[in-house]
């Protein structure tokens with residue numbers, strides 16, 4: 001994460017703080033019958049330890065797929081000490097999202113296309129103990145939501161249409177990453193920039209060069225023979241790309 005302070009129009013006097021690239025494996029690509037074991041595989045010590053566990057909550061309405069909900073997140077919270085990064089692809093997040101914070105999600109991300117009052121929702125998420133995340137679909141312009149972003153801790157840039165794992169990365173969304181990175185590095189926003197969809201060994205370097213802090217990877221981690229090695233390899237690639 002690179003930190004600044006102040007909102008849009010209020011540049012920080014602090015310079016950017018550069019952290020290690022973060023990897024958030026998406027359990028959408030894990031074996032749902034063995035979720036605890038699948039998370040254990042990326043929760044060991046060393047380079048193969050994930051930074052967050054990305055949990056895709058889909059309601060069959062906002063996206064045409066149905067996954068898991070609050071009771072599963074509550075159980076996962078008891079099973080692992082890794083932070084749970086809950087990405088809610090649901091309608092009416094204003095009503096449902098704070099419940100995920102209340103059961104112990106570290107980060108609760110809602111879609112800007114679905115939230116009715118995203119500023120109030122961010123406040124409610126923080127009051128319930130979570131970081132507030134805002135996600136944006138590939139065809140939604142970022143520029144329309146910059147003021148809203150002042151109230152959020154993370155921006156989740158979707159690099160596929162939300163709904164399914166294993167889709168091809170959409171490189172055009174990197175313009176949004178570059179814009180957000182610039183606003184963070186100049187102190188106009190205080191945000192962690194996250195990307196989700198099609199991140200693998202072929203795409204992570206361009207995302208890292210554009211300025212992503214945290215990389216969600218589903219099939220690239222859980223489709224690998226050794227998920228922990230995949231986490232370590234992706235982080236190494238991102239680190240190398242940033243250093244160039």
Ligand SMILES: O=C(CO)[C@H](O)[C@H](O)COP(=O)(O)O
Nearest residue numbers: 162163165166197198218219
């Ligand atoms: O939010 C998602 C889909 O809506 C998933 O997190 C994402 O697609 C990860 O899967 P993969 O890395 O296989 O693309």
